[in-house]
Amino acid sequence: MKKILFIFGIIAVIVAAIVALTTYKQNTNTNQISVVTTLFPLYDFAQNIGQDKVEVFLLLPPGVEAHSFEPKPGDIVKISEAEVFVYTGKFMEPWAEDIVKGIANKKLIVVDASKGINMIPGVFHDADEPAGSLDPHIWLDFDNAKIMVDNITRALAEKNPSNAQYYHQNADEYKSALSNLDNEYKTALSKCQRKEIIYGGHYAFGYLARRYGIEHIAAQGLSPDAEPTAQDLVQLVEQIKAKNIQYIFYEELTSPKIAETLSRETNTQMLLLNAAHNLTKEDFENQATFLAIMKANLENLKIGLQCTE
Numbered sequence: 001m002k003k004i005l006f007i008f009g010i011i012a013v014i015v016a017a018i019v020a021l022t023t024y025k026q027n028t029n030t031n032q033i034s035v036v037t038t039l040f041p042l043y044d045f046a047q048n049i050g051q052d053k054v055e056v057f058l059l060l061p062p063g064v065e066a067h068s069f070e071p072k073p074g075d076i077v078k079i080s081e082a083e084v085f086v087y088t089g090k091f092m093e094p095w096a097e098d099i100v101k102g103i104a105n106k107k108l109i110v111v112d113a114s115k116g117i118n119m120i121p122g123v124f125h126d127a128d129e130p131a132g133s134l135d136p137h138i139w140l141d142f143d144n145a146k147i148m149v150d151n152i153t154r155a156l157a158e159k160n161p162s163n164a165q166y167y168h169q170n171a172d173e174y175k176s177a178l179s180n181l182d183n184e185y186k187t188a189l190s191k192c193q194r195k196e197i198i199y200g201g202h203y204a205f206g207y208l209a210r211r212y213g214i215e216h217i218a219a220q221g222l223s224p225d226a227e228p229t230a231q232d233l234v235q236l237v238e239q240i241k242a243k244n245i246q247y248i249f250y251e252e253l254t255s256p257k258i259a260e261t262l263s264r265e266t267n268t269q270m271l272l273l274n275a276a277h278n279l280t281k282e283d284f285e286n287q288a289t290f291l292a293i294m295k296a297n298l299e300n301l302k303i304g305l306q307c308t309e
Helices: 002-023 040-053 073-081 096-101 142-159 161-189 206-212 230-242 257-266 281-285 290-304
Strands: 033-037 054-058 084-087 109-112 196-199 215-218 247-250 269-272
Touching (some): 033 073, 040 161, 040 290, 073 096, 142 161, 142 206, 206 215, 247 257, 247 290, 257 269, 269 290
Parallel strands (some): 084 109, 196 215
């Protein structure tokens, strides 16, 4: 039923977009490229690449959980009026491709940021994530993040060739920062007593776990809507006790009730592990960055995995 309602919602959005496009205008008062992005990592990447030569809009309202987001008519108007639209891929935003097909703006450059990335299979499957789905949380492998940066950079350079060198230089600097962060993770996580992330949220850290040789055990599937069964929780509690695990990680922007249950049943402490799909309103207003969020994650991972300096 959820998918049927979503399809009707998409149809309504596309119709609204077609009507809105009768008054479509390009922004002729600024040399900035107008960019619409779906998720926070894309927003932050585009900001760092384009800097003062882009105007970037985050489609996902601050504080909204990404997997439950459904676009409204106003969102499709924003996309249709943009010069560049960036999304993560069909496994993260299944609605995006349908919307793009209904847009009349032929000058819009559409960027699938997952292009060129070798995605890993999804571990959990349900009605919303059928068998064969791939894990969409690609930005949590920093090599993948570099590819996403390159995909965005090419689109900006195509839209404004006169500033291509500027975009590529900024992209190179940002990719260097990602490399430095990757080295920090490799160094810190190679000195840990524990190698298991027990996550009281959905399965978001598969890429990070694979890159740094960590076991990722999540209470939920790829979507926060995939509720674990009572048996799932019993098995997790038994596993936590058997391995004498001291910390449970919880996710951003969703209720931590599952992590709280696990923590209460096992007498463990809780730590935030933020997949950075989106920001709280406060963090967005304070201009939090993807790199800062990932560095905060590393500090909590060092505590939770009992790493030595």
